[in-house]
Amino acid sequence: MSDDKVKCNDVFFFNDLVDVITDLRNYLVSQNFLGLDYYGPINNSLWLPPQMPVIMDESKKIHEARYSKAILLERLRKRIGDCQKCRLSETRINLVFGEGNPGADIVFVGEGPGREEDIQGRPFVGAAGGLLDNMIRAMGLERKDVYIGNIIKCRPPGNRNPADDEISACFPYLEEQLAIISPKVICALGKFAAQTLLNTKVPISRLRGRVHSYTPSVSTGERISIPVVSTYHPAYLLRNPGQKKVVWDDLKVVMELAGIVKKRR
Numbered sequence: 001m002s003d004d005k006v007k008c009n010d011v012f013f014f015n016d017l018v019d020v021i022t023d024l025r026n027y028l029v030s031q032n033f034l035g036l037d038y039y040g041p042i043n044n045s046l047w048l049p050p051q052m053p054v055i056m057d058e059s060k061k062i063h064e065a066r067y068s069k070a071i072l073l074e075r076l077r078k079r080i081g082d083c084q085k086c087r088l089s090e091t092r093i094n095l096v097f098g099e100g101n102p103g104a105d106i107v108f109v110g111e112g113p114g115r116e117e118d119i120q121g122r123p124f125v126g127a128a129g130g131l132l133d134n135m136i137r138a139m140g141l142e143r144k145d146v147y148i149g150n151i152i153k154c155r156p157p158g159n160r161n162p163a164d165d166e167i168s169a170c171f172p173y174l175e176e177q178l179a180i181i182s183p184k185v186i187c188a189l190g191k192f193a194a195q196t197l198l199n200t201k202v203p204i205s206r207l208r209g210r211v212h213s214y215t216p217s218v219s220t221g222e223r224i225s226i227p228v229v230s231t232y233h234p235a236y237l238l239r240n241p242g243q244k245k246v247v248w249d250d251l252k253v254v255m256e257l258a259g260i261v262k263k264r265r
């Protein structure tokens with residue numbers, strides 16, 4: 001074997017080894033936030049040698065769980081890469097993965113990227129996004145406190161509704177995100193989010209006003225099911241501002257389920 005080939009094999013072997021160690025480390029971290037403290041604090045080194053069990057205080061646990069969730073989300077984003085699972089990959093500018101706090105108690109789920117989201121590669125940054133920001137602020141939170149995603153990650157041309165096969169191709173990614181984040185509550189924005197998460201064709205007007213539940217298909221061992229509060233989509237609210245009152249009622253239920261006491265400002 002030539003020297004070059006040996007070097008190349010060494011590099012592949014090294015990369016595999018790094019993957020195995022990273023997976024093992026992520027596994028240990030996930031065990032850690034389930035309460036099994038087998039090892040010491042996380043730092044930026046790749047591998048932490050086993051140490052004596054440590055007692056962690058709550059805030060440190062929350063910090064480390066958030067850190068490990070961020071790593072898992074990043075790995076998922078890398079795995080999705082330049083997804084070509086459906087025809088939307090041919091017309092999109094950017095795939096919109098989702099963004100926010102990996103340890104969020106609340107995940108907002110919309111339908112799919114619009115024009116502005118497609119351009120920026122970020123969810124809810126257009127007109128509907130402005131209204132969603134206001135809704136989040138009204139809850140006493142900021143955008144960075146919650147996580148925001150969509151049922152589909154690529155913009156349908158002309159903002160048409162997502163097709164069933166596009167949803168089937170893309171929804172498993174969101175399911176993985178939800179399993180990693182494992183929020184206390186999901187707020188489904190609009191018909192497509194509510195019907196997909198709840199696997200039903202019941203209209204949004206009948207889904208809202210009651211707490212339903214989403215059962216993760218990918219388990220992290222953290223939660224068996226997650227409460228879902230469905231409400232009207234911010235884009236619908238822009239056209240029908242008279243419905244803001246019922247949406248606020250829904251958001252109050254979201255706050256209650258997330259255990260939020262609104263801060264005085």
Ligand code: URA
Binds near residue numbers: 112129150
């Ligand atoms: N509408 C959605 O459903 N999602 C976005 O990200 C933007 C607008």
